[in-house]
Amino acid sequence: MNPVLKLLIEGTSLTTGQMAQVAGLTEAEVNQHLEQLKKDKIFLGWRPVLDLSHEAAAASAVRAVIEVKVTPERGGGFNRFAERIARFDEVESCYLMSGGYDLLVFVKGASLQKVASFVSEKLSTIEGVLSTSTHFMLRCYKEQGFLLDGGEAQSSRLNVAP
């Protein structure tokens, strides 16, 4: 497997210089790999992971998941709906699901009202949307692999041990 892609899949927090050392490549080669992965639309980009419960990071802190039921279209299935919904700025992620509803949409907004108006005015009014069920997130315990509270204690490994 492409060694740079392998590090990305593991969720690396290394800089490109560090990735180069780990993978035994030059930094220029790592950048080439990243460019190629971008061209191949495998690597889409970097994003920071924040604890939004902190006041300093609280802008756009209201988040919700919305279960959406739609009537699939002849010829287009669910794809056209999903692509239309995914284009809204408020939507962070959008998945086609098996089970009791069709699309699961992750939404972020500056306030409860903003998210509510997105659902009532933009999402549920799309033709073919049968129903929406909105769940506001109350508290986050783990964000994309990072534990928010009560993570591992500071390492107390001995500095020198047999």
Added chain:
Amino acid sequence: MSTDPKRWVAGHVAALPKSGIRDFFELVAKMKGQDVISLGVGEPDFVTPWHIREAAIFALERGKTYYTSNLGLIELRRAISTYVEEHFAVSYRPEDQIIVTVGVSEALDLACRAFCNPGDKVMFHQPCYVSYHPSISLVHAQGIAVPTYAKDNFALTAEALRAAWQPGCKMLMLNLPCNPTGGTCSKEQLEKIAAFCREKDLLVLTDEIYSELSFDGPHTSIASLPGMAERCIFLHGFSKAFAMTGWRIGYACGPAPLIDAMMKVHQYSMLCASIIAQEAALEALLRGWDSVLKMREQYHRRRDLVVRRFNEIGLTCHSPRGSFYAFPSVAKIGVTEKEFAVGLLEKEKVAVVPGTAFGENGTGHVRACFATSYEQLIVAFDRMDRFVQGLKK
């Protein structure tokens, strides 16, 4: 009359040399708060996988707080039996051929106490884990060090074994892959060692604690070779592969009369291993293999990084085939291992352990543990590079 409390210390204990690791530990401890990067540790940087910790918590919640059988929980012994058979191709009966111990260290001590008479000779390859020789001395036996060399990738050879052998040798201790060298033996090399052990009627203690951390092909246990299971005590534990050092849980497998002899010592000294650690170990064996593979992959990649960097900065380093230790030579840059370790610590705040802490055959080498994050390793090697270039001027 003397009032020195030391007058009560037994002679053979007073005669034991202080561990070289301890000296260095104290030196590093003095530098607390100074951004020291330690490559001097002997344990994983991973925390025990959560499902194992959760199983231990659940065991406590169910009130599992009592003694277990001296040999350990039968469910755990059954799981050990299956695991050892699947991974090492040796069969042991859970009922009477397996004993659960407080880490491999206790198993090693039990074996020395159960099998050595005063004056018996015990062979061990060196450089080796710090407690091997003292464990032998503590039972009034005599340790015979068999050297291993960088030119052989620190594999033990039957030739070196034969050269070191003396009349009165009863036992051979093996630790493959080895702490501190990462050296191990191929199947062919083990076959020659096994033939020598049969010829000289040696009992073999084989400490397999790093076996899961083998990077270049499958690991072979000497106990799996023809005619060896009946003269081997197979020692293993959970500390390294499952990142469970602080749980202190290990086991020994072997012929029933030998395990029974070890159990006699165990029942009067330890009684049993902690039930919480045993419950956690059971979970590790039943559902922990995915975590082992993930950690091994990380160690493998770090091994490649560390060996490459050592050689780039001019310290000759063989590629350790297992464990999480590199054992480079500092001889080429004209300093002793102790001068190198102390200088590197004082000037660049990186701790490595002088090779002589693991016996005189570690002269000219240092041990660097790569169970540390990539970020830390990269900074440590940048500092080490600067230190070595400074020495060369």
